[in-house]
Amino acid sequence: MENKKNISIIGFMASGKSTIGKELADRLSYGFVDTDELIEEKEGRSIKSMFETEGEGYFRDAESTAVEEVCAMEGLVVSTGGGAVLRSQNVQMLRKNSTVVWLRANRETILENLRRSEDVRPLMKKGEQEIKVDNMLFERAPKYKNAAHVIVDVDGKNVEDIVFEILFNL
Ligand code: S3P
Structure with a gap:
């Protein structure tokens, strides 16, 4: 069978x-999984409910398990x-098991x-979004950058243009 390396959207x-992941999967005839x-x-x-009952650490463990599971498969966005x-x-x-694509959005796009x-x-509770987005973006942007094989700016672009840009850069 043809090897179809996964594409991970971060x-x-x-x-x-x-939204982009589903459309990309359609175009490529790949499966789609949202962790x-x-x-x-x-x-x-x-x-x-997981955050409220067990806390963020519990969710992060479940997230790591989900990442491990999808990385053991192929043909997925x-x-x-x-x-x-x-x-x-x-x-x-x-990074080892997929091509990692960072959808880079600026604060205005995210807030909107x-x-x-x-x-x-x-x-991201209502009422505290601006300061939270700023702080979290500051902390996380370097991590997205380090994780990404491909970076696509999404601000002001429609779904089709973004998917095309990803396909062009894979
Ligand atoms: C989180 C993002 C959420 C979800 C959880 C934590 C985060 O996913 O995994 O609420 O830490 O940024 P989306 O990026 O799909 O909203």
Whole structure:
């Protein structure tokens, strides 16, 4: 069988990872997995509930397990959670087993998408978004950069243009 190395999408919350990942998977005839959804399915409950009951560490362990699982497969576009790059073991696995694409969004794009989104994000409560996005971007941007094989700027672009740019740079 033809070897289809996974493509992993990384990036900050609300930068479009799932939307772009699904479209990219369609174009390539790859499967699509969202690690957040995988975790919720396995746990039978929401990420919010995991954060509230057991805390962030518990979720991060589940996230590392999910990353390990998808890295053992091929032919997938994998959309990761925004914090998947916080653990170096995740980054190592993703880089070894997939082409890692960072969807780089600036603070305005992220804030606008967060405003429009109906997803519940435990780390991004309403009312404190601006300062949190600034602080978290400052901490995480170097991690996304170090993890990425390919960087695609998403600000002001539509889904089709972003997918095309990824395909062009793989
Ligand atoms: C998180 C991002 C979320 C989810 C969890 C933690 C983060 O995923 O994994 O709430 O630490 O940035 P999205 O990036 O899909 O929102």
